[in-house]
Amino acid sequence: MRHLLSAADLTRDEALLILDTAGELGKVTDRAVKKLPTLRGRTVVNLFFEDSTRTRISFEAAAKRLSADLITFSAKGSSVSKGESLKDTALTLEAMGADAVVVRHEASGAPHRLAHSGWIDCAVINAGDGTHEHPTQALLDAFTLRHHLSGGEGALDGRRVVIVGDVLHSRVARSNVLLLHALGASVTLVAPPTLMPVGVQTWPCEVSYDLDDALPGASAVMMLRVQRERMNAAYFPSTHEYSRRYGLDTRRASLLADDGIVLHPGPMNRGMEITADVADGQRSVIVEQVTNGVNVRMAVLYLILGARAEADLTEASQ
Amino acid sequence: MSVLLKGALLYGEEAVDVVIAEGRIAGLEPPGGASDGDLVVDARSLVLLPGLVDLHTHLREPGREDAETIQTGSAAAALGGFTAVHAMANTQPVADTAGVVEQVWRRGVDAGLCDVFPVGAVTVGLRGEQLAELGAMAESAARVRVFSDDGVCVNDAVLMRRALEYVKAFDGVIAQHAQEPRLTEGAQMNEGALSGVLGLRGWPSVAEEAIIARDVLLADHVDSRVHICHLSTRGSVEIVRWAKERGINVTAEVTPHHLVLTEEIARTYDPRYKVNPPLRTAADVEAVRRGLADGTIDAVATDHAPHPHEDKDCEWAAGAFGMLGLETALSVVIETMVDTGRLDWRGVADRMSVRPARIGRLDGHGRPLEVGEPANLVLVDPSARWTVDPARLASRSRNTPFVAREMHGRVVATFLAGRPTVLEGRLT
Numbered sequence A: 001m002r003h004l005l006s007a008a009d010l011t012r013d014e015a016l017l018i019l020d021t022a023g024e025l026g027k028v029t030d031r032a033v034k035k036l037p038t039l040r041g042r043t044v045v046n047l048f049f050e051d052s053t054r055t056r057i058s059f060e061a062a063a064k065r066l067s068a069d070l071i072t073f074s075a076k077g078s079s080v081s082k083g084e085s086l087k088d089t090a091l092t093l094e095a096m097g098a099d100a101v102v103v104r105h106e107a108s109g110a111p112h113r114l115a116h117s118g119w120i121d122c123a124v125i126n127a128g129d130g131t132h133e134h135p136t137q138a139l140l141d142a143f144t145l146r147h148h149l150s151g152g153e154g155a156l157d158g159r160r161v162v163i164v165g166d167v168l169h170s171r172v173a174r175s176n177v178l179l180l181h182a183l184g185a186s187v188t189l190v191a192p193p194t195l196m197p198v199g200v201q202t203w204p205c206e207v208s209y210d211l212d213d214a215l216p217g218a219s220a221v222m223m224l225r226v227q228r229e230r231m232n233a234a235y236f237p238s239t240h241e242y243s244r245r246y247g248l249d250t251r252r253a254s255l256l257a258d259d260g261i262v263l264h265p266g267p268m269n270r271g272m273e274i275t276a277d278v279a280d281g282q283r284s285v286i287v288e289q290v291t292n293g294v295n296v297r298m299a300v301l302y303l304i305l306g307a308r309a310e311a312d313l314t315e316a317s318q
Numbered sequence B: 001m002s003v004l005l006k007g008a009l010l011y012g013e014e015a016v017d018v019v020i021a022e023g024r025i026a027g028l029e030p031p032g033g034a035s036d037g038d039l040v041v042d043a044r045s046l047v048l049l050p051g052l053v054d055l056h057t058h059l060r061e062p063g064r065e066d067a068e069t070i071q072t073g074s075a076a077a078a079l080g081g082f083t084a085v086h087a088m089a090n091t092q093p094v095a096d097t098a099g100v101v102e103q104v105w106r107r108g109v110d111a112g113l114c115d116v117f118p119v120g121a122v123t124v125g126l127r128g129e130q131l132a133e134l135g136a137m138a139e140s141a142a143r144v145r146v147f148s149d150d151g152v153c154v155n156d157a158v159l160m161r162r163a164l165e166y167v168k169a170f171d172g173v174i175a176q177h178a179q180e181p182r183l184t185e186g187a188q189m190n191e192g193a194l195s196g197v198l199g200l201r202g203w204p205s206v207a208e209e210a211i212i213a214r215d216v217l218l219a220d221h222v223d224s225r226v227h228i229c230h231l232s233t234r235g236s237v238e239i240v241r242w243a244k245e246r247g248i249n250v251t252a253e254v255t256p257h258h259l260v261l262t263e264e265i266a267r268t269y270d271p272r273y274k275v276n277p278p279l280r281t282a283a284d285v286e287a288v289r290r291g292l293a294d295g296t297i298d299a300v301a302t303d304h305a306p307h308p309h310e311d312k313d314c315e316w317a318a319g320a321f322g323m324l325g326l327e328t329a330l331s332v333v334i335e336t337m338v339d340t341g342r343l344d345w346r347g348v349a350d351r352m353s354v355r356p357a358r359i360g361r362l363d364g365h366g367r368p369l370e371v372g373e374p375a376n377l378v379l380v381d382p383s384a385r386w387t388v389d390p391a392r393l394a395s396r397s398r399n400t401p402f403v404a405r406e407m408h409g410r411v412v413a414t415f416l417a418g419r420p421t422v423l424e425g426r427l428t
């Protein structure tokens, strides 16, 4: 694994390796040892062109726990907002000796461009690009699902996961469909037709417009954030109607399988796509998702930079 | 000066010696029959066609001389086999007055590499609010007959109707950039399964087809003529075919890139492939090829759109729309239409010279290869193969989508009013 740009890059075995590694690393950092020397001398750059405190902090924690040198580069107040291009920023970072760049960008495909344009040579990790993908979010969701549904081991064969909400604009949904499918789960997307992407019927998942139809017996439901402003672009008539048709309340949560869980990538719109009762209820694993995020990102950094370290050694010995 | 083309294949058919004198074809004689000229070109196994005419060229001057100038764009045109180009109006300032179109026209004459016919804007500043002074542009030295807000759709149905009506007074035509604006806000690529996967905002076919359908009906209603720029979808071909069957005065063009490239290439997220209208599906490519072959689509027009390197060396969303086309257009047509048997050389002459000249109401271009006709000519080596090197293009910009692609056929010589602008594949 040279880069992580899309969940589609991961085979079932590669995905399982990341999840297993995340489990191992999590065990170590759960103990008193909060820091491993694994990536000492390696430089990880967090390149955030778009505000996302949650994801940025998670990657920072992951890099620090592996003892990597960390540079965080946020668009706000930096040269990026003054019109410096993605390319120039990338060249600057490469000059600083970055081994891996974690990039968050509002343009779909920006990490792909960084990895394939020939501008820079370091590893690129997609931390969310536009409405394209967010593969580490899908990995942490899979990790959380596996923890609750499969005792923290193996894949998700035979499990059914329902993903609900603004699929059209959701990079989380795209990555999750791909990854959960690779791990053997069956995925059902639920949204009003206006919030389904054109061509969704070609994705490896089921599609439904009816939440009450999709929920019974499901192992998990993942609620996506829905921006209230979508109402003004006629995606749905009112927030009230949206919540009534697609919101998760206690009654609907009770339709899940007995051990069924509730996920949300955050930040939540309480009262919109999810009621406070459910968000804070027994089935909710939302807080846990945050913790797992750090472990999964440690695993990704470790596997990508570790592989590069081996490649460097081989090159040096030749 | 007099020129002798020895053994040229007229429309790819019989070999003749072509005598050019005083800017005209002075003689067509059996091989070996003609005497010498000031310039003698060995044209054996080269195809002779009337000089190509482009209905859709962005020369960027005035205003964006960093991307292209009338001089460099004319050079690219000559190398591509063109003897006439229509310079689109979306310059800075916009070509919406007699003053600006005359300036463009004069700069074309000064460059002297091909005839530059300015396209006039339909509305003031391309803003879609108020008609530009179409009559003044028509009467100017530039003799404008084609009017277009290209880059922007004339979306207001009343304004479009009035424009269609108004240009009847001087036999003009409205060339519509068919793009329903609300359906394409922020659009980045063709809307379909792939745009959904790539997370790029879609540009649906219906946004093009809905405008074309409206405009052919409007043209019918007011008995005027409308030309459809860069038609790109299967549905658009069907609508134009239907309109022509009903006798509506509509013409249409397709770009070389829509004849050969599909949306699949957007997977690279490389903005070099970002263009408006976007690259479509393989089914659309097949439909436009078929439409061009059966004459539903009248013309190949390049939509040559130069952009500085930095506007393409970036992420997809930040990239500019558009591709170079002048120097590669004929090769794409040879590859997709001639070598596949869909068009013969007379067909190529018809779609790349005769019909575009007629749509633009040009007198001296798109004429038959006959004695007494203006010597606007191109000689093509149909079997040559060459590879596109952006650094060697005459255009000031480098944004060709055909980098490293092997191209079919090449322009050996171009003659503008009897004078060579290109010989042995190089500017004279």
Ligand SMILES: [Zn+2]
Pocket (backbone or CB within 6 Å): B150, B151, B152, B177, B229, B230, B276, B277
């Ligand atoms: Zn256009």
